[in-house]
Amino acid sequence: MSTDMFSTSFDTTEGKVYNVSGGDWETIQGGTPGEKSRMVINMGPQHPSTHGVLRLILEVEGETVVQARCGIGYLHTGIEKNMEFRNWVQGTTYVTRMDYLSPIFNETAYCLAVEKLLGITDQIPERATTIRVLMMELNRVSSHLVALATGGMELGALTAMTNGFRDRELILDLFEMVTGLRMNMAYIRPGGVAQDLPEGAEQKIRDTVKLLRKRLKDNKSILVDNPIWMLRTKGIGKLDLTGCTALGITGPVLRSTGLPWDLRKTQPYCGYENYEFDVVTETSADTYGRFLIRVEEMNQSLNIVEQALDRLKPGPVMVEDKKIAWPSQLSLGSDGLGNSLDHIRKIMGTSMEALIHHFKLVTEGFQVPAGQAYAAVESPRGELGAFVISDGGTKPYRVHFRDPSFNNLQAVSAMGEGGQIADLVAAVASLDPVMGGVDR
Amino acid sequence: MSEEKNLVDPNQNISIKDVRKGAFGPSEGADTSGFGGLVTVVTSRPAAARPFGGWFDQVADAMALALSEKGLSFEQVISKVVIAQSDLTFVVKREHLLAFAQSLRDDPALRFEMCLGVMGAHWPNENNQELHAIYPFLSMTHNKRVFAEVTAPEADPHIPSLTGIYPSNNWHEREVYDFFGIIFDEHPALTRIEMPDDWPGHPQRKDYPLGGIPVEYKGATIAPADERRSYHG
Structure with missing residues (x-):
């Protein structure tokens, strides 16, 4: 018996229980070889294969997971509470930080809900809507690239990881060109988007799409017929349609059961009914199927990006109502992004009304009629719902996000129990949880 | 008041x-x-009057029929129907929430297979219904959405849990319990989910402070956001 201060033991009716934090198991246990023992293992929250700060509490017998439970909350930052003290436009800078791999989706869901309350859904300019679609689909590709990259890394496919992050960088460069920021852009605003595409952006996006098509093909070929990859993912993390419905699972996991449920098709928003694309499904309901879905969805997203570029017509990118439209005209000043000096000169010198609107909107914000609204978009991980309550003031009374990662993590027990620890890692990776969205 | x-x-x-x-x-x-x-x-939002328009009437009729099979009348279960922003919301009395949800899920004319969670809201000045729980339901069969809203007084913050009917609500209800202190009866493990287990209070309630610290710059301080004098419109 060890006298290590970090490993204590006590007797229970079910046998001896050991608390261990490091050290050699046999030395601690005193060596009764062959004795059947159940271990409770704390995997995470700091573990490279748990997608950020997810904590898995596993009861294992040997290598077999008997019970798997999730511990979350390590990344809770009180975003929803904080938003109640900022105005409606400032809210976009908060929501964009929730699921940090799909910021554009968070912003769009939030803005769609706010616009629903404002009653201006039909007044959003065509160009703004098209840019939203364009950005969302680029974001879907970058998010799926991370899903495949980290998923590959967790199963030991490091080339898939480096390739995925390399190609994601191409899209982040596009985001930086359009919004000024690689992540957390707060680009989609209630009423439209923060600013128009910069000059030359369309050509740059087309070039990148072309390059990405080639890269995605290469990335796919690394894994798709790879016998090791197939052994690690086929038949792993099974969850059939009944399970998905009961647990409220949406997104690629639901589509891997063969159900073509994609909000872009079934309940179109932002004009998705005008784009031609396929809803990708598989019937294997396993990790490999979800991998194939993500790979093909990226190609479909690139198709949508090209269609969106074709549809782009010159026009305003912000709603006409001057009491809502954010008045800034951003330009690249000596201090990075700032208000265009020409714009300031114009409103200060020539338009008293514009100056008043500018002052009111920036200091107070606009009022949103009292009520509540829910808007959902198909994020890379499933249904992302924004629930918004207004009390008629210039700040949200309450904002809640129905984040798909939060909901989908409930499936870890169903997917992982009875399998091996290594397979649980593959199953969690196929859910693609992002803890920023889970904990908010 | x-x-x-x-x-x-x-x-x-x-x-x-x-x-x-x-x-x-x-x-x-x-x-x-x-x-x-x-x-x-x-x-609160005004009650809608018949006819509701579109498919809303069909849903309400199907719900009335399904409830009558359980020996309940529509008015017994649903205190108000709200139609706003082209969404249909049933304001459901909490004692009949389970019957309502069971019908919503199982009735062939309704078939709302998914409950997409629950959102809490706190209106500290709304007499005897300070706490609200709002449920979005999705029917993939009929490609429709409806919402249900349930209220509870702060003094008796109990609402029946939907986990028996929609297991997906497990974590969502824990979250609402954590942030608002609504106790979902019959929930299998109603514990905190985002805040630490020993956290006092329920942070999303309106009377719970933001917990910010003053911003200090060159000797001057600005109060945290919830104590700052600011425009609320």
Whole structure:
């Protein structure tokens, strides 16, 4: 018996229980070889294969997971509470930080809900809507690239990881060109988007799409017929349609059961009914199927990006109502992004009304009629719902996000129990949880 | 609140959720802005009258039929139907929430297979219904959405848990319990989910402070966001 201060033991009716934090198991246990023992293992929250700060509490017998439970909350930052003290436009800078791999989706869901309350859904300019679609689909590709990259890394496919992050960088460069920021852009605003595409952006996006098509093909070929990859993912993390419905699972996991449920098709928003694309499904309901879905969805997203570029017509990118439209005209000043000096000169010198609107909107914000609204978009991980309550003031009374990662993590027990620890890692990776969205 | 009651038409089946005075908050000292006499009444949304229009009537009829098979009348279960922003919301009495949800899921004409969670809201000045739980339901069969809203008084914050009917609500209800203190009866493990287990209070309630610290810059301090004097419209 060890006298290590970090490993204590006590007797229970079910046998001896050991608390261990490091050290050699046999030395601690005193060596009764062959004795059947159940271990409770704390995997995470700091573990490279748990997608950020997810904590898995596993009861294992040997290598077999008997019970798997999730511990979350390590990344809770009180975003929803904080938003109640900022105005409606400032809210976009908060929501964009929730699921940090799909910021554009968070912003769009939030803005769609706010616009629903404002009653201006039909007044959003065509160009703004098209840019939203364009950005969302680029974001879907970058998010799926991370899903495949980290998923590959967790199963030991490091080339898939480096390739995925390399190609994601191409899209982040596009985001930086359009919004000024690689992540957390707060680009989609209630009423439209923060600013128009910069000059030359369309050509740059087309070039990148072309390059990405080639890269995605290469990335796919690394894994798709790879016998090791197939052994690690086929038949792993099974969850059939009944399970998905009961647990409220949406997104690629639901589509891997063969159900073509994609909000872009079934309940179109932002004009998705005008784009031609396929809803990708598989019937294997396993990790490999979800991998194939993500790979093909990226190609479909690139198709949508090209269609969106074709549809782009010159026009305003912000709603006409001057009491809502954010008045800034951003330009690249000596201090990075700032208000265009020409714009300031114009409103200060020539338009008293514009100056008043500018002052009111920036200091107070606009009022949103009292009520509540829910808007959902198909994020890379499933249904992302924004629930918004207004009390008629210039700040949200309450904002809640129905984040798909939060909901989908409930499936870890169903997917992982009875399998091996290594397979649980593959199953969690196929859910693609992002803890920023889970904990908010 | 008594004089504000006159501002509300009693026939609309609406309740006063909140009354704001002035245009700036939180109030500290005299309001010199000239808006001090401003009174804004926030009411609940008015009840919709038949016909609701579109498929809303079909859903309501199917629900009435399904409830009658359980020996309940529509009015017994649903205190109000709200239609706003082209969404249909049933305001359900909490004692009948389970019957309502069971019908919503199982009735062939309804078949709302998924409950997409639950959102809490806190209206500290809404008499006897301070706590709200709002449920979005999705029917993949009929490609429709409806919403249900349930209220509970702060003094008796109990709402039946939907986990028996929609297991997906497990974590969502834990979250609402964690942040609002609504106790979902019959929930299999109603523990905190985002905050630490030993956290005191329920942080998303309106009377719970934000917990910010003053911003200090070159000797001057600015109060945390919830204590700052700011425009609330």
